[in-house]
Amino acid sequence: MYEMWAEHDPAISPPGVVWHVVAKDNATASLCGRFLEPSQRVMPALDGTPPDGTTPPASSPDRYCDPCLVTVREAMAESGR
Numbered sequence: 178m179y180e181m182w183a184e185h186d187p188a189i190s191p192p193g194v195v196w197h198v199v200a201k202d203n204a205t206a207s208l209c210g211r212f213l214e215p216s217q218r219v220m221p222a223l224d225g226t227p228p229d230g231t232t233p234p235a236s237s238p239d240r241y242c243d244p245c246l247v248t249v250r251e252a253m254a255e256s257g258r
């Protein structure tokens with residue numbers, strides 16, 4: 178199964194949170210091969226309050242990692258056959 182992993186990514190513009198997908202049996206790297214640092218993980222607050230004050234305002238939508246989503250889509254297509 179898969180789990181979503183949100184991470185601050187300063188490489189994108191504007192800097193914000195990117196969602197990666199992690200396989201539950203291998204939580205050290207995302208499906209796109211990115212090494213995941215638990216200290217970099219972002220836990221979005223449900224009420225919209227930034228937990229650490231560094232979360233961009235709500236006008237910056239979260240982004241989703243394309244390679245991760247493609248991998249999930251392919252895996253689901255295969256398991257559906």
Ligand SMILES: [Zn+2]
Binds near residue numbers: 198208210244245
């Ligand atoms: Zn990714």
